[in-house]
Amino acid sequence: MTVCSRRNCSKPAVIYQKYSGLHLCREHFLIDVERKVRDEMRKHAMIGRNERIAVALSGGKDSSVLLFMLKRILKERRDLEIFAISVDEGIGGFRDKTIENARRVAEELGVQHHIFSFESYFGLTVDDFASAGFEQAPCSFCGVLRRKLIEKKARELGATKVAVAHNLDDEAQTIMLNYLKGDFERLIRLNARREEFIPRIKPLRSVPEKEIALYAIIRKIPFTTAECPYVRRSLRFSVKKMLNDMERLHAGIKYSVVRGYERLVRMLPSQKYELRHCEICGYPSASDICKSCEMLTKLRQRLQHGD
Numbered sequence: 001m002t003v004c005s006r007r008n009c010s011k012p013a014v015i016y017q018k019y020s021g022l023h024l025c026r027e028h029f030l031i032d033v034e035r036k037v038r039d040e041m042r043k044h045a046m047i048g049r050n051e052r053i054a055v056a057l058s059g060g061k062d063s064s065v066l067l068f069m070l071k072r073i074l075k076e077r078r079d080l081e082i083f084a085i086s087v088d089e090g091i092g093g094f095r096d097k098t099i100e101n102a103r104r105v106a107e108e109l110g111v112q113h114h115i116f117s118f119e120s121y122f123g124l125t126v127d128d129f130a131s132a133g134f135e136q137a138p139c140s141f142c143g144v145l146r147r148k149l150i151e152k153k154a155r156e157l158g159a160t161k162v163a164v165a166h167n168l169d170d171e172a173q174t175i176m177l178n179y180l181k182g183d184f185e186r187l188i189r190l191n192a193r194r195e196e197f198i199p200r201i202k203p204l205r206s207v208p209e210k211e212i213a214l215y216a217i218i219r220k221i222p223f224t225t226a227e228c229p230y231v232r233r234s235l236r237f238s239v240k241k242m243l244n245d246m247e248r249l250h251a252g253i254k255y256s257v258v259r260g261y262e263r264l265v266r267m268l269p270s271q272k273y274e275l276r277h278c279e280i281c282g283y284p285s286a287s288d289i290c291k292s293c294e295m296l297t298k299l300r301q302r303l304q305h306g307d
């Protein structure tokens, strides 16, 4: 039996963190994950006074842990309000299961829960996009529209922050993805504070995905392991596999990708963005027509004319 590496602890280890060289028992593992989240929140001054925090709750393990963790860490803060927003993108056989779990988590934690759907807001679903014969994976459509819907509804509900459940793996993947696509503008924008949007916070960004799963199991947080039928078609999925392979051989590489990126961004002169609004929907946009309106227009044309 391997025992915990913490001083004076001889309890059995439940995890070996190759990147830190530590074996941790149940209690010390929970303390370690919660410390990482608290440190990240403090380092980036994520929560101020009298905030109204909208948590993007998909019902998967990461967002369920995020909601649990925020309620736990911020339980003494009477000045804060936390509520949850779920988005049903219309992905048959998948999203219904995760939304059901989101309902359960929100109810168990006593959090107000709002559910919005692509179907009722955009009149189209991710399944429509997937069946329209585009070369692009549905994820590009799904991600852009989900973000827009959450932003819009969070604003209507009076949120001052939107909390998203990106973990260390997601962060490292996003950075690598933008390098691989050569999309340096987006890469730099990842960390920029954009005045026109409600600030997004990522309290889990220094916790590896595997540890979030273990945390959920130990804390008995309900989550579903349902996998989106489109996930394997995305470039992100290939990047995820690549980073996992590299992490196995070179422990700590995901942390290096994220920390290295943070250092790089600090060296760059601060960027100014011209504030523009989409001519169709009025949403803040980098060009005349925002990405989501561009995608919706293409999709509607394809569905109407089949071209």
Ligand code: SF4
Residues within 6 Å of the ligand: 089, 091, 126, 138, 139, 140, 142, 143, 228, 229, 230, 231, 234
């Ligand atoms: Fe949407 Fe892609 Fe995620 Fe599925 S894997 S929910 S299509 S972003």
Ligand code: ZN
Residues within 6 Å of the ligand: 278, 279, 280, 281, 282, 283, 289, 290, 291, 292, 293, 294
């Ligand atoms: Zn638009």
